Every structure is written in structure tokens, then in C-alpha cells.
Amino acid sequence: MSRFLHRLGSVCAAHPWRTLTLWIGFLAVALGLAGAFGGDTRSSYDVPGTSSQAGTDLLRERFAAVSGTEARVVLHDTSGVRLDRGLVEEVRQRVGEVTDVGAVGEPRMSADGDTALIEVRYLKPVTDLGPSAVDDLLAATSAAGATGIQVELAGQVPEQETASGSVAEAVGLVAALVILVIAFGSVIAAGLPILAALVGLGVGGSGVILLAAVAEVSSTAPTAAAMIGLGVGIDYALLLVTRHVEGLREGLSPVEAAARATATAGRSILVAGATVLVSLSGLLFAGLSSFYSYGYTTAIIVATVMLTAVTLVPALSAAAGNRLFGRRQRREIAARQSAGELTPAGNAGVQRPTLTARWAQRVGRRPVPWAMGALVFMLLLGAPALAMRTWPQDAGSQPASETVRRAYDLIAQEFGPGAYAPMLIAVDLRKVPADNLPALVESVRELPDVARVAQPVLSPDGSAAAISVQAAFAPSDERSDDLVDELRGRVLPDGAEVTGVTAVFVDIADLLGERLWLVVAVVVGLSLLLLIIVFRSILVPLKAAFVNLLSVAAAYGVLTVVFQWGWGSGLLGLDRPVPVSSWVPVLLFTALFGLSMDYEVFLLSRIREYWLADGDAGASVVRGLAATGRVITSAALIMVVVFAGFAADTDIVVKMLGLGMATAVAVDATVIRMILVPASMAMFGKANWWLPAWLDRILPDIDLEGSEPATQTPSAAGPVTGALAAEAPPADGPATEALAGPQPVTVAGKSPWTMG
Incomplete structure (x- = not known):
């Protein structure tokens, strides 16, 4: 895999403008096809196998006039004057002439007569109505609106049309750009990951629109998929650009730096992306067809941004050359090159220990109290989830700017x-x-x-009521x-x-509550199997799964506190506490488990590189944290601001998903990565990488590292002390050699330390 990715990165970097042209062509074609043949998103309320669905099916078969989608028209005189019954009846008759309307109930007048409620029943389910359904209702009620009467719409039809805006995406992109400029000190380096992510998002989003033409795609699924795709797309590109910049600092040519970055960071991207896709597969076990569309749409976009990361990013990085550095850094590099201090094969010597490395050493000296403290904090953060009540979002949870909320x-x-x-x-x-x-x-x-109970209404043939x-x-x-x-x-x-x-x-809430545990079991089981195969370890995947479950629990706890208890909900545009949407726990778990695994994969991949180089379990943790500290912190911060931007969305499901994912990523990049990971790996030492010999033999061999020598990058960690360094070799041993220069290591995907 490493050799293939090296060649792929080399080809793309050697021909950057051809690669860019190809991707622009793909994007243009995808957008054109989506515009010409794309479909509309729509949400289904069918819940197969439930009592409510049995009643709906009975009415569809025997009483079609009341079996389809429901909507309600509300007429209100804001001055408090009784409504003109003739005007109300005129509106009722016009509504009855709307396409696909099967029945219109008698207007129900309020006690003071200033409000009328007209119930409308369609012949078709909401998924089969055209995009003009709301406009047709508004046209039918225009006579009332023209007289100054307030007209509001309620029910499934207008709720279906409640759209999410693009403000959240714009806020996230601007914030991401600012963070990247600060991290890299270069506008070009900052804009490159965003450009690559947007190209992947455009191609993948076009695929989602095309999918909507032949399959049911939930109305909020594209927004949720874009939220996840934008976050991981920037993260994947950022990881590769960071490794590319490291190569440039070592004196590599832009093409070779891009090739090596693709061969190393590209492996982590593929594993991390595969973990996200595996997590999304859990939605197939949720029991609702609408969840399938969340999985399909997100998988399409994640796969596309993965592809742009390992092809477009190397091309753009090579084309940018030293412009990925700020002006001051470019001058320093040029001076070092002219002085002969920087060569393609060497490095600039051992740098001072980074803040991340010093922190890892501190945690490693006393891992047990640090681990227990972090664990208690995470459990306290997730404790409110025990009181979480779920309910599918309804109009009462929408902002007052929406007609369904006013109705x-x-x-x-x-x-x-x-x-x-x-x-x-x-x-x-x-x-x-x-x-x-x-x-x-x-x-x-x-x-x-x-x-209130209305009198029974009989079907035309008298077989149903x-x-x-x-x-x-x-x-x-x-x-x-x-x-x-x-x-x-x-x-x-x-x-x-x-x-x-x-x-x-009620049936949806009960079904999803039951299916959540099946989804958790499937996702965790498949992810564990994938990570065991990739990292050739038992403890590392188990630890990764455990801490990811902690981050998901923390997200659930925060959602319960903010939305259900109402603590700070006004900051998100809510004027009342609301239950957590039934759609959110399953969606949040599948998305978060994959996203949290991203950081675990990025970090563990670098730790494993150092472990394979010198066999020093303690030093590899410190060096891995030091090497990934800046990029993971920047990536996590970008994810947090992108997801927090979506928390400002008008749709309650998107709002909850945004806040939940921002919370989980924040604790994952701080408490988990900075405390639980170094503490737990310090406690277990070499046992982190233990794999039974019999299991090592039967597991498939995914040759991620490839069979050619892997060049190790210089350490920025400095000397390793404390518990993490308890098993470190003498100063003139392999660790010193690894710090001094690259070491050829042949790994062939096997664990260097197995036990029978």
C-alpha cells in the first residue's frame, strides 16, 4: 500500500496542473449531471413493522382520501376580530382543488372566532409529492392573505420543506481558514486543504443529488453529510500538507515530499476513512429506511474527500512549492540551504522538546492518577445522558421564523x-x-x-373508518x-x-431506542476488527474503542443538558427546552465513532512508526504525540468550529448533531488525546503492541507500510524520561540513532513483538 501511495503521490505531484484540470473537469461534469438529472430530497414517515404503520396501511388500502400526507391551514385575525365565514369557506374550497388533495375537513373555529383550522389530507405520502406542494397551498390561501389575515401552514408538507441554509457552512469555512493561516503562517498553505475539501464536497454532493433521483434521500441527510464531509475533508488534507511541509523542511524536493507524504499520511487517511465508512454501515441496522440515506450520502462524500486528499492535495502541494511557508520561513530555509545545513537525506538536528512532548512525559511519570482523573471527568460529563429522553423533532422545536412553528x-x-x-x-x-x-x-x-374525539368518518365503501x-x-x-x-x-x-x-x-422513538444497542455492537465490533488487522494489536484497538465510547457519552450528556434541561439553549436560538431528537443518538454515534477514530488512527499510526523503528514503547508515545500534536490540535479545532457553525442551523436535528460532534471532538482532542492516551499507554508499555501469535497468523495481512524501507522523520520530542521511558535503551542504542537520522525498517504489516 505504501509503495502504491508513493507512486500515486509522485505522479500527481509531477503533473500538478493535469491533476487539477482533471478534478475541475470531474467537478464540472458532476455539477452538470446533478443539475440535469438530480432529484429532490424527501423524508419518509413510514415505520415498517409497527402498529402505527399497520393503521396507515389499512387506510391506504381502504380509505385513500385520509391515508396520505396531512397538512393544516391556520387562518388568524391578528386584531382579534371574528373571521368571515364566507372567506374561510372560500379558502377551504380552493384548498380542495389543489393537486393530490384527497379530502379537506370542515373548518374548526376557535372559541373567540378569530382563528380557523382547516385539516388537509393528501392522496399520496409526503415522499411522492412534488416540490411545489407548499407553493400550491399558499396560492390557494392567497385570498385570505390579501385581506390581511395571517396565514400559517402546519403538518408534514410544510415541515418537509423547512430548509437548512448555507450560513453554517460559510461560518465554518471562514473559521477554518483563520485557524489554518495561524497554524501555517501562509495563506496558500491554509487555503489548500479548504480548496481540496470543497472540490471533494462538490463532487460528492453532486453524487448525492443524483442519488436522490433514484432513491429516497432524507431532507436533512445532505446537510449532515456535508457537515461531516467538510470536517474530515479539511482534516485529511491538513494531515497530508503537514507531512509534506515536514519533507520540505528536511530538504526534499516538492515532488518527493509530496510522494512521501502520500505514502505515510495517505495510509492514515485511508485507514481513518475506512473506519468512518465502517461506522456509517451501522445505520443499515437502525431499522428505518431514512437512516439508510444518511449512511449512503455521508459515505459518498467521505469517499470523495478521501480521494481528493491522496491525489489533489499532493498536486497542489507540489505546485505551491516553498510558498507553503510564510515569508520568514522561506528566507530561513533558503539561508540554511545555501549554508549546506539542509540536505535531502538529513535533518536539522534534534529540536527542543515540544509542549506536547513535555506534557506526555509529565503524564507518563504518574499515569494512574492522571488516567483516573480524566476517566472521572468524562463519566461526569456523560452522566446526564442517563436521563436523556428522545422524541422525533416536531414543529414546536423549530425557530419562530418558520411558518410551522408559528402555526x-x-x-x-x-x-x-x-x-x-x-x-x-x-x-x-x-x-x-x-x-x-x-x-x-x-x-x-x-x-x-x-x-377531544371527532365523530367517525367512513370510507366510501364502508369497509373502514x-x-x-x-x-x-x-x-x-x-x-x-x-x-x-x-x-x-x-x-x-x-x-x-x-x-x-x-x-x-412514539413508535419511532421506541424502535430507535431498541436498535441503538444493535448499531453500537455492530459498529464497535467491525471497527475493532479493522484496527486489530491494521495495528496488529489487541490493547490498542480496545483502548481506542473505549475512549471513543466515552467521547460519544460526553456528547449525549451535553445534548441532554443543553436541549432537554435548557441550560444555555437560548444561545442556540431555542426559546424552550426540547427532548433530544430520536434521530440524533444513532446518527451521532455512527458519525462520532468514525470521526473520533480519525484522531486515534493519526496518532497511533505515528506512534507505531516509532515503535517499529526502535521498539521503545515509552519513547514512541512521547515522540508520536510530539509529532502529531500541532496537526491534530489544528484539525480538531477546525472540526469544532465547523461543527459549532452547524449548531446555528435552523433545523433542530442539524443543530443537535453540530453541537454533539463539536463537544465530542473537543474532549477527544484534549482530555482523551492529551491525558488518557499517554497515561494508558504508559501503564501498559510493550503490552500495547501484544498480539497472540496464532491470531497474527490467521489475520489477513494488509501491507500498509509496504515492503520498501520506511524513512523515519526526526523527533521533536527531546529526551524521554519517567515511566514512559522506563524501557528505553541506552543513549547509544536505537532511540539515539532514530533521533539522529532515518532508519531503514522492513515491517511487511506484521507485529514485531508477538507472543503465543
Whole structure:
């Protein structure tokens, strides 16, 4: 693999303008195809195998007029004057003429008469409606709007059209550029990772739009995929540029520096990207088709930015040459080259110990108290997650700038909190005699948590009936679960099912709560297997999985505190506490487990390089942390600001994902990388790299390092002391040689230290 990546990087670097032209061509073609043949995103509310879906299927088969997507039109006179019934009836008739509308209910007037609620039922599910559905409703209500009446839309149709803006992406990109300029001291070096990430994001995003033409893609999936793709794309490019700059400092030519960077950093990128893709595969076990689209879209974009990282970045880096350095650095390098202090084969000597190296040595001297302190902190941060309640996002959690939120508030104020999303009882009259319907309505009305029950509406052939039920509380209230369970378990006879948005949301919350543990098991198991194969170790992958689970738990805890408890939620544009969206825990886990593994892979790959070079378990940790400290810190900071930018998005799911991922990356790059990793590896020493001989023999051999000599980079760690250096060789041993210059090492993908 290393030899292949070296050749790939060399070819791209030797022909930078051809490579750039090819990628621009790919981007132009992809954008053109997406514009010509791309589809629209849409969310599905189908939950196969649940009671609510059984009720929906019954209505679709027997009562099509009320089985499809629901929407509601709210008319409100802001002056408090009673609405003109003639105008309300005119709006009702025009709404009934809208394409694909199957039924329009009688207008329901508020007690003071200044508000009217008109329920609309479509013949099709929301996924099959065209993009003009909302515009058609607005056109039908224009007569009321023209008279000064406030018109708001509610239900699945307008909720489907609630779009996320591009402000979050712009904020993240600007912040990333500032961080990179500070880190590199060069605008060119700072802009290169962002340019490469944007090209990959453009090509991958076009692929997502094309996928939407032939498959269902959730409306928020592209935004979530762009958030992850932008973060990892910049990170991957940053890692490769950093290794390229190291090569230039050693006196390598731009082409050779790019080739070696691709051969070394490229390996980490491929492993890290593969881990992200493995994590995303866990969404296939979530049990909902909408989650599949999150996995597909994110996988497409991650794979594309991986490809741009190992091809476009070497080309751009070679074309930039020494302009990747700031002016002062370029002058210093030129002076050293003219003085003969910098040669292609050598290095500039041992530098002073970096802050990261000194910190690692401090932690290594007393690893147990440091590890216990960090562990307690992470557990405390994740503890609120034990009280987390999940519920699919609804209009009540949207910002007041959205029509669905304004409609939600008006309906709750004028008709009661449960009127926004009434439940619907679907009755199979072939199993339940029609004469029993009055008694059924009365038994439902007697429930203390029911505010209103409408009279049954029969299907044209008399084989089915629909009964609308309004709860006494908001759909997101935790009592909704109990009411649905009571209806199903005690009130409804065989042949009657509770459906409607509230019942569907109850089933979604229950299903995802159950499936989360299956997703966790699959993702952790596959990731462990991949890392064991790559790193030829048992403890290192187990530790990586454990600390990643800690970072996910921390993200869950912060989401619970901010959104469910309302601590600081006003800073995110929320005016009330809301449950954590049911979509978020599964999505967050699969995304975070892969992203957190990125930093583990970047760090462990460099530690393993030093371990394979000299067999010094303690020194390799210090040197690995020192070598990766700056790049991982910069990459993590970029991820945090990019994800934090998405926390300002209007969509509640994107907002939660952004805050959760920003939290997890922040603790991963500080508490975990700076404390738990050096402390745990100091405690285990050489056992970190132990692999049973029998397992080493049967595992597939992924030859990441290749069979040609691997050149080690000079250390910036300085002398190694304390517990981490307990097993270090004498001063004139391999460690000193590794510090003094490159050492040829043939590794062939095997562990240098196995035990039977």
C-alpha cells in the first residue's frame, strides 16, 4: 500500500496542473449531471413493522382520501376580530382543488372566532409529492392573505420543506481558514486543504443529488453529510500538507515530499476513512429506511474527500512549492540551504522538546492518577445522558421564523396543545362492526388524557373508518407514550390501530431506542476488527474503542443538558427546552465513532512508526504525540468550529448533531488525546503492541507500510524520561540513532513483538 501511495503521490505531484484540470473537469461534469438529472430530497414517515404503520396501511388500502400526507391551514385575525365565514369557506374550497388533495375537513373555529383550522389530507405520502406542494397551498390561501389575515401552514408538507441554509457552512469555512493561516503562517498553505475539501464536497454532493433521483434521500441527510464531509475533508488534507511541509523542511524536493507524504499520511487517511465508512454501515441496522440515506450520502462524500486528499492535495502541494511557508520561513530555509545545513537525506538536528512532548512525559511519570482523573471527568460529563429522553423533532422545536412553528403556537393557543398533531384511529369495519363505533368513541372520550374525539368518518365503501383523537397535551409530552400504550392495550379492539404523526413518533422513538444497542455492537465490533488487522494489536484497538465510547457519552450528556434541561439553549436560538431528537443518538454515534477514530488512527499510526523503528514503547508515545500534536490540535479545532457553525442551523436535528460532534471532538482532542492516551499507554508499555501469535497468523495481512524501507522523520520530542521511558535503551542504542537520522525498517504489516 505504501509503495502504491508513493507512486500515486509522485505522479500527481509531477503533473500538478493535469491533476487539477482533471478534478475541475470531474467537478464540472458532476455539477452538470446533478443539475440535469438530480432529484429532490424527501423524508419518509413510514415505520415498517409497527402498529402505527399497520393503521396507515389499512387506510391506504381502504380509505385513500385520509391515508396520505396531512397538512393544516391556520387562518388568524391578528386584531382579534371574528373571521368571515364566507372567506374561510372560500379558502377551504380552493384548498380542495389543489393537486393530490384527497379530502379537506370542515373548518374548526376557535372559541373567540378569530382563528380557523382547516385539516388537509393528501392522496399520496409526503415522499411522492412534488416540490411545489407548499407553493400550491399558499396560492390557494392567497385570498385570505390579501385581506390581511395571517396565514400559517402546519403538518408534514410544510415541515418537509423547512430548509437548512448555507450560513453554517460559510461560518465554518471562514473559521477554518483563520485557524489554518495561524497554524501555517501562509495563506496558500491554509487555503489548500479548504480548496481540496470543497472540490471533494462538490463532487460528492453532486453524487448525492443524483442519488436522490433514484432513491429516497432524507431532507436533512445532505446537510449532515456535508457537515461531516467538510470536517474530515479539511482534516485529511491538513494531515497530508503537514507531512509534506515536514519533507520540505528536511530538504526534499516538492515532488518527493509530496510522494512521501502520500505514502505515510495517505495510509492514515485511508485507514481513518475506512473506519468512518465502517461506522456509517451501522445505520443499515437502525431499522428505518431514512437512516439508510444518511449512511449512503455521508459515505459518498467521505469517499470523495478521501480521494481528493491522496491525489489533489499532493498536486497542489507540489505546485505551491516553498510558498507553503510564510515569508520568514522561506528566507530561513533558503539561508540554511545555501549554508549546506539542509540536505535531502538529513535533518536539522534534534529540536527542543515540544509542549506536547513535555506534557506526555509529565503524564507518563504518574499515569494512574492522571488516567483516573480524566476517566472521572468524562463519566461526569456523560452522566446526564442517563436521563436523556428522545422524541422525533416536531414543529414546536423549530425557530419562530418558520411558518410551522408559528402555526404550532397558534393551534396550541386557540385549540389546545394536542391539536397540532391529533392521533388517528384506523378501524377495519370487516373486523369491528360499525354498530360498535359509538361505544368505541365514548370509551376513548372517557380517557383523562383525551381532550377531544371527532365523530367517525367512513370510507366510501364502508369497509373502514377513521376517528380523530386530540390529546390534552403537546405531542412531544412524555405522556404521549402512555396514552398511545393505553389506547392499544386497553381501549381499542382487534382491528383498530392508532396511527397519525404522534403515534408514528412514539413508535419511532421506541424502535430507535431498541436498535441503538444493535448499531453500537455492530459498529464497535467491525471497527475493532479493522484496527486489530491494521495495528496488529489487541490493547490498542480496545483502548481506542473505549475512549471513543466515552467521547460519544460526553456528547449525549451535553445534548441532554443543553436541549432537554435548557441550560444555555437560548444561545442556540431555542426559546424552550426540547427532548433530544430520536434521530440524533444513532446518527451521532455512527458519525462520532468514525470521526473520533480519525484522531486515534493519526496518532497511533505515528506512534507505531516509532515503535517499529526502535521498539521503545515509552519513547514512541512521547515522540508520536510530539509529532502529531500541532496537526491534530489544528484539525480538531477546525472540526469544532465547523461543527459549532452547524449548531446555528435552523433545523433542530442539524443543530443537535453540530453541537454533539463539536463537544465530542473537543474532549477527544484534549482530555482523551492529551491525558488518557499517554497515561494508558504508559501503564501498559510493550503490552500495547501484544498480539497472540496464532491470531497474527490467521489475520489477513494488509501491507500498509509496504515492503520498501520506511524513512523515519526526526523527533521533536527531546529526551524521554519517567515511566514512559522506563524501557528505553541506552543513549547509544536505537532511540539515539532514530533521533539522529532515518532508519531503514522492513515491517511487511506484521507485529514485531508477538507472543503465543
